[in-house]
Amino acid sequence: MPKEKKNTGGWGLSFNDRYSPRDRRAIGIGVVALGVFSFVLAANLFYENRQFDGPTIRVIGSVENLYQAGNRSNPRVAYRYTVGPTEVHDVVSVDGEIFSGLQLGQPLPIKYLPNYPAKNRIDLPAENAERHNTVYGLTGTSIIFMCLGALVVRFAQRDIKSGKTIKKRHDLNFAPDPNNRKEVRARGWSSEDFAKILVDFRKVYDDCLVSDIAAKIHSEKDGTLLVTFPQDVPDKLFAFLINYSQYPKGFEPKAGSILVVGKAVISESFDGKFNSKLIGREGVFYIPSDDKDYDVVYVQVGEETFAHSFAFLNKWKKVADPRLPVGFADILA
Numbered sequence: 001m002p003k004e005k006k007n008t009g010g011w012g013l014s015f016n017d018r019y020s021p022r023d024r025r026a027i028g029i030g031v032v033a034l035g036v037f038s039f040v041l042a043a044n045l046f047y048e049n050r051q052f053d054g055p056t057i058r059v060i061g062s063v064e065n066l067y068q069a070g071n072r073s074n075p076r077v078a079y080r081y082t083v084g085p086t087e088v089h090d091v092v093s094v095d096g097e098i099f100s101g102l103q104l105g106q107p108l109p110i111k112y113l114p115n116y117p118a119k120n121r122i123d124l125p126a127e128n129a130e131r132h133n134t135v136y137g138l139t140g141t142s143i144i145f146m147c148l149g150a151l152v153v154r155f156a157q158r159d160i161k162s163g164k165t166i167k168k169r170h171d172l173n174f175a176p177d178p179n180n181r182k183e184v185r186a187r188g189w190s191s192e193d194f195a196k197i198l199v200d201f202r203k204v205y206d207d208c209l210v211s212d213i214a215a216k217i218h219s220e221k222d223g224t225l226l227v228t229f230p231q232d233v234p235d236k237l238f239a240f241l242i243n244y245s246q247y248p249k250g251f252e253p254k255a256g257s258i259l260v261v262g263k264a265v266i267s268e269s270f271d272g273k274f275n276s277k278l279i280g281r282e283g284v285f286y287i288p289s290d291d292k293d294y295d296v297v298y299v300q301v302g303e304e305t306f307a308h309s310f311a312f313l314n315k316w317k318k319v320a321d322p323r324l325p326v327g328f329a330d331i332l333a
Helices: 021-053 096-100 125-162 191-204 235-246 328-332
Strands: 057-067 076-083 086-093 107-113 116-122 183-187 216-219 225-228 259-265 282-286 296-301 304-309 316-319
Touching (some): 021 125, 076 107, 086 116, 116 125, 183 235, 183 328, 191 216, 191 225, 191 235, 235 282, 235 296, 259 328
Antiparallel strands (some): 057 076, 107 116, 183 225, 183 259, 216 225, 259 282, 282 296, 296 304, 304 316
């Protein structure tokens, strides 16, 4: 169950208190990605090391030049060696300690792969050891990052599902519009159920709402609930209300039995980042079919549909497939 993004703006807070569950999950995913990237680098270096630990040809080349390139911390050495009638030139960065002992024209041990003569390495023990240590370091770092990130994601996901959020007063600068055109249509909930859902939603967002949500709940002949808001609902929370009404805490409806759709005129106050051309137009908010994320609401505006992900940069991303849930057209009729 998603929560609105909060900014604590304070010092001395724990990681869990400083960042919302959604923010922590995004951070965790980023740490895991960094770990995967480090692991790929380590795997590539390991593969390359294995190549040079296998059958190679060793020759003696010579140092052509020694220089510092730009702001690099490691100096570089240019060298050459011959493979039959072919002369191979290469430039690599080397450890500072090794660099201090090299001289122009000095013989330099080189090893290269028989099938790829241009693929070579300086054959010095310190250089070889440094390459192996780099693999070990990257592998260890990647494992730490992936484990740490996975733990952050797991606990953040648990907090999302449990409804945990940062409890700090957040001013939405909300000015109620008595002429608002917001409405929610729901199937699968009774009037009593939906009234309780609104009460629970108010408790979850008590750091944003200063009063209860006043709603008129009308049950139509086909069982559809039509919910309107005489005292309005903050624009910034409307998408969250649709999501919460679909996945309320403490309710266990049968799979596929709930359908919640909301209508509202989009203003600049709505949550997320979206194109200003949508302001002033009516949007239809709903949970896409076959939802596995539980933190996304789709918004249909005219012929366009946008995925409003609460987790991924909080953007409205245009999608080609609207993923309309079963009964979508009927409930709006």
